[in-house]
Amino acid sequence: MPNEYEVELFRTAGFQRKTCPSCKTPYWTQGDPPTCGETPCKEYDFLGHSPMKRPLPLRAMREEFLSFFESKGHTRIKRYPIVARWRDDVFFTQASVYPFQPYVIDGVVDPPANPLCISQPCARFNDVDNVGRSGEHFTMFEMLAHHAFNRKNKEIYWTDRTVELCHEFFTDRLGVEGKLLTYKESLWEGGGNSGPCLEVILGGAEVATLVFMQYKDANGNRIPMETRVVDTGYGLERLTWVSQATPSAYEAVFGDMLTYIKRAIGAMKIDDRVLGEYSKVAGMTKIDSFADVRAIRQQTAQRLGLSVEELMSIVLPLESAYAVLDHARTLMMVLADGVVPSNSREGYFARLLVRRGMRAFRTLDIDMKLTDLVTLFVQMYMEDFPEVFANRTDILRLLDVEQRRYEETLRKGRDTVRRVEVELKGRGAAQIDADALVELYDSHGLPPEIVKEFAEMPVDVPDDFFTRVASRHALVAPKEAKVHAWSGTPPPSKLRVYEDMKKQKFFAKVLAVEGTGVVLDQTFFYPEGGGQEADHGTIRGYDVIDVQQIGESVVHFFTVTPSNLVVGKRVKCEIDWDRRQRLKRHHTATHITLGAARKVLGNHVWQSGAHKGEDEARLDITHFDALTADEVRKIERLANDIVLSDRKIITKFVPRELAERKYGFRLYQGGSVPGAKLRVVEIPDWDIEACGGTHCARTSEAGLIKILRTTRIQDGVDRLEYVAGAAALEHVQRESESLAAVRERLGVPANQVAEAVGQLQEEVRELRKRAEISDRRTLETALKEGAEASTKVLPLGDRTVEVHVSRVGAARLWQGTVNPGNAGDLKRLAATIIQEGGNVVAFAARNGSGSVLIARSVDVALDCLAIARTAAAELGGGGGGAADFAQGGGPNVDRVGEALATAVSNIRDALG
Numbered sequence: 001m002p003n004e005y006e007v008e009l010f011r012t013a014g015f016q017r018k019t020c021p022s023c024k025t026p027y028w029t030q031g032d033p034p035t036c037g038e039t040p041c042k043e044y045d046f047l048g049h050s051p052m053k054r055p056l057p058l059r060a061m062r063e064e065f066l067s068f069f070e071s072k073g074h075t076r077i078k079r080y081p082i083v084a085r086w087r088d089d090v091f092f093t094q095a096s097v098y099p100f101q102p103y104v105i106d107g108v109v110d111p112p113a114n115p116l117c118i119s120q121p122c123a124r125f126n127d128v129d130n131v132g133r134s135g136e137h138f139t140m141f142e143m144l145a146h147h148a149f150n151r152k153n154k155e156i157y158w159t160d161r162t163v164e165l166c167h168e169f170f171t172d173r174l175g176v177e178g179k180l181l182t183y184k185e186s187l188w189e190g191g192g193n194s195g196p197c198l199e200v201i202l203g204g205a206e207v208a209t210l211v212f213m214q215y216k217d218a219n220g221n222r223i224p225m226e227t228r229v230v231d232t233g234y235g236l237e238r239l240t241w242v243s244q245a246t247p248s249a250y251e252a253v254f255g256d257m258l259t260y261i262k263r264a265i266g267a268m269k270i271d272d273r274v275l276g277e278y279s280k281v282a283g284m285t286k287i288d289s290f291a292d293v294r295a296i297r298q299q300t301a302q303r304l305g306l307s308v309e310e311l312m313s314i315v316l317p318l319e320s321a322y323a324v325l326d327h328a329r330t331l332m333m334v335l336a337d338g339v340v341p342s343n344s345r346e347g348y349f350a351r352l353l354v355r356r357g358m359r360a361f362r363t364l365d366i367d368m369k370l371t372d373l374v375t376l377f378v379q380m381y382m383e384d385f386p387e388v389f390a391n392r393t394d395i396l397r398l399l400d401v402e403q404r405r406y407e408e409t410l411r412k413g414r415d416t417v418r419r420v421e422v423e424l425k426g427r428g429a430a431q432i433d434a435d436a437l438v439e440l441y442d443s444h445g446l447p448p449e450i451v452k453e454f455a456e457m458p459v460d461v462p463d464d465f466f467t468r469v470a471s472r473h474a475l476v477a478p479k480e481a482k483v484h485a486w487s488g489t490p491p492p493s494k495l496r497v498y499e500d501m502k503k504q505k506f507f508a509k510v511l512a513v514e515g516t517g518v519v520l521d522q523t524f525f526y527p528e529g530g531g532q533e534a535d536h537g538t539i540r541g542y543d544v545i546d547v548q549q550i551g552e553s554v555v556h557f558f559t560v561t562p563s564n565l566v567v568g569k570r571v572k573c574e575i576d577w578d579r580r581q582r583l584k585r586h587h588t589a590t591h592i593t594l595g596a597a598r599k600v601l602g603n604h605v606w607q608s609g610a611h612k613g614e615d616e617a618r619l620d621i622t623h624f625d626a627l628t629a630d631e632v633r634k635i636e637r638l639a640n641d642i643v644l645s646d647r648k649i650i651t652k653f654v655p656r657e658l659a660e661r662k663y664g665f666r667l668y669q670g671g672s673v674p675g676a677k678l679r680v681v682e683i684p685d686w687d688i689e690a691c692g693g694t695h696c697a698r699t700s701e702a703g704l705i706k707i708l709r710t711t712r713i714q715d716g717v718d719r720l721e722y723v724a725g726a727a728a729l730e731h732v733q734r735e736s737e738s739l740a741a742v743r744e745r746l747g748v749p750a751n752q753v754a755e756a757v758g759q760l761q762e763e764v765r766e767l768r769k770r771a772e773i774s775d776r777r778t779l780e781t782a783l784k785e786g787a788e789a790s791t792k793v794l795p796l797g798d799r800t801v802e803v804h805v806s807r808v809g810a811a812r813l814w815q816g817t818v819n820p821g822n823a824g825d826l827k828r829l830a831a832t833i834i835q836e837g838g839n840v841v842a843f844a845a846r847n848g849s850g851s852v853l854i855a856r857s858v859d860v861a862l863d864c865l866a867i868a869r870t871a872a873a874e875l876g877g878g879g880g881g882a883a884d885f886a887q888g889g890g891p892n893v894d895r896v897g898e899a900l901a902t903a904v905s906n907i908r909d910a911l912g
């Protein structure tokens, strides 16, 4: 059997297949290297002398690659967003092939060009702690790639041409001697696909991976894919590093910006040899844990003849400088693509970078901010990624807000740490452990270094702290299950709502009935989707209360089990048209409002959720702050301008690839959408979304859009709730009716209502003040009176309570029951009574449950807690508090009388 790795180039250009004596991997070479050539079988040997003919900065390297592949018949395509909006299984684009998964790979959608080349920014946060430590990790990197998608009837190129192109790029373009390149045989697997792969090794480093994706995993079996994919990846940062042969990748990638920071922190004089050795050792080690980092440090120190401490005093400030540059660059890209820092989803990672970055700045102790660095990066990238430049104002504003918020968090940090320490001590903990630390970061935004600064207890910081924190947020939460369901797979049925949006009545054949659900052969009912509630209506007189798309089927659900529906029979169906109109108006109003919010607040505004109901709709948007009244007014005004401008709303099905190219990824406001074709809903010059909802034909049909309220529902997300069309009219009617009622009662015209209410409030305050004075007098009089048995009426909040006063030994006992009683009022009354010496209080209250309150003056010797507990036992519960002021309660509310009696009798026993 021929070796599937033996491509034409290997046969014709004198390559030999060898097996590495060290790692046992087979590899191909034109030369005679002793091993496969990759770390750890060989150390990096390009540091100081590059195998490439000249050093190239990042931009030039990117251009070399893209122009080379263009000259070889590839179409250069624009980068895709670093936030993977078209997928719902990941937050970020992590490889150049992500944009083509799943639809292009599955053959559902045509690629934008074939073959193509691209430089795709990617983000990975799984080893964020190693950034800066390893000499070559980045949270953002560009993956250069040439991709070919071989369809059954259209072969582009496969292994032979791929390796030939790769070899030619390195040798002809970059001037690498052919015999310095080795090609290691390997197998690639990912995302349910697999195939053979060649790793291209140069100078000890893997500079490219050539994957031949050709199998699909189906139940553990490898079956050939319909579309075989050439999936290559060349790390732009790594190629740049190899070409410049600098001591670490950061020197090559960040160039002048790093020099600038090094100068600011006085790290200019660092011996390149120190860094070079560090990178070499790090390159040899697979870094899985901090123990590996420690081992690297030890080995490097040994090689240089330094102590680890000496080495670290040199390297540590540099690590912070690297990290801060890396984070600033990633933030620029992530924020440009519409991420708002927050404590959830993709926003979480942006926040993590801001906080780690600011922390690194603290370590460096230089007067700079992330915004300064991002400004410089925007200039560096503006020609290659002009959209970053276009969004710069928004990016810097988001960053600035986030920086200030963090400073605020730190100011409050001391108190927070104290509180947590008290709590931990209460639980018997001796230190602030990893879990508490993660919690302090997650809930209060306090990183371990800050906690350490404020804490009195010892702090145990795990070395992979941020990696742990990031892993908490790495997964996309699964969707909630639907209320109505069908067991098994319902028979397929035809959803025809998109063919005729005006259809109100139709006939259809019953295909299946189960429980309260029915499947018809066809339906014009809109099933719940895209945040829009399902249509209601009737099927043969049965009320439809829900419609769900389940697989290839649409299932209608009734309030009852339909006894009269026979499989195979035709039935009359009717859609509740008034409800449909209301849903439609709310849906269109949602698109209009989203456009308005983006205009008023900035380009970072994305829909993070939406719901369109019959009586109300809501839209959740990403934004860094609560909306001000002025912003809300502007959004409402602008939305209604669009309504009044009577724009035609264009709805059409567009091939996915074309839609993405024409409209960009803003399409995916509602999340990812499956299928080869997208239904695109466009309000010209305002909003374009991939959306399956029902919509008005023109904006004017939405009617008045009235924003009812806005709430900050979570960090980074604001909710707008509004009404449109008939629902808006009803809302305005209700409001104006209640205003009329108020006006009538006050006897003033509408424009004086606020003033009149203000006056009333003033009067109420005055009256309350007088009542309080009189209450206090009543109480003072009662306290001054003697202790002979009597009943007194005492003020209790806005009411009174009858209290029986009697003598017990040398003290006065005050006892009473309230039905129902406000706990706060009772406590205040008791506190007032026991302020004076020689008093004991026993109160009971009857609410949802029963409760007792026992209190005494300081000069009375009585254990109130014991009394309260015994009394509470009568109520079926327990008590708590102190010896001089205790409370108890329990569910047996009808035993309140007995509970009080028990308390009084025990008090008499104790004092009498």
Ligand SMILES: [Zn+2]
Pocket: 020, 021, 022, 023, 024, 025, 035, 036, 037, 038, 041
């Ligand atoms: Zn090897």
Ligand SMILES: [Zn+2]
Pocket: 530, 587, 591, 670, 689, 690, 691, 692, 693
């Ligand atoms: Zn929509």
